[in-house]
Amino acid sequence: AQSVTQLDSHVSVSEGTPVLLRCNYSSSYSPSLFWYVQHPNKGLQLLLKYTSAATLVKGINGFEAEFKKSETSFHLTKPSAHMSDAAEYFCVVISTFSGGYNKLIFGAGTRLAVHP
Amino acid sequence: DAGVTQSPTHLIKTRGQHVTLRCSPISGHKSVSWYQQVLGQGPQFIFQYYEKEERGRGNFPDRFSARQFPNYSSELNVNALLLGDSALYLCASSLRWGGTANEKLFFGSGTQLSVL
DSSP, X not given: OOEEEESOSEEEEXXXXXXXXXXXXXXXXXXXXEEEXXXXXXXXXXXXXXXXXXXXXXXXXXXXXXXXXXTTEEEEEESSOOGGGOEEEEEEEEEEOTTSOEEEEEOOOEEEEEEO | OOOOEEEOSEEEEOTTOOEEEEEEOOTTOOEEEEEEEOTTSOOEEEEEEETTEEEEEOSOXXXXXXXXXXXXXXXXXXXXXXXXXXXXXXXXXXXXXXXXXXXXXXXXXXXXXXXX
């Protein structure tokens, strides 16, 4: 069964400093992994996805993530935090069920706070 | 173009009541998925519908049901509400079946259900 574990429930950074949100995955085969962001009172937005192509994936708003099979990790990073990055971030893996259809399995989330 | 729209945005019910939540997918999208997000947790998959047929169901009791209409809009119904059903209910749409690596999901802002 596929699953993801987000290692930090809260992360706090100062504006202009790097961001690191950690995610480990468990999968019996090569996984498809995503990062989603959720701002208050807004829907979930896809930041980036990994689908077994390049291990370093670039997303929107300056975010990127690196797939490391040896560490079963898919950490999200950004070189310089902006106030608008404050939100809830979810690491997600796809799980396939019978009939070939898929569902998203979300981690518990990491709340990112950005201070001036 | 309108995104995924959900109604109502907020709802308060009492235990034992029934509730119907509605979702309109992006124009042209034929797949709708429903997720439940309890406070402090990541969203959990409830249902997926594609071309008006149920294609997948998560680990939820039979009190939860859904359907998809010919115009691809969808309803989520919950009977005999429990306090634990209080959550943000998210709808997502995609062109075809959702949740695959190559099929982008678009999420609505959700319906916040409070059960008293």
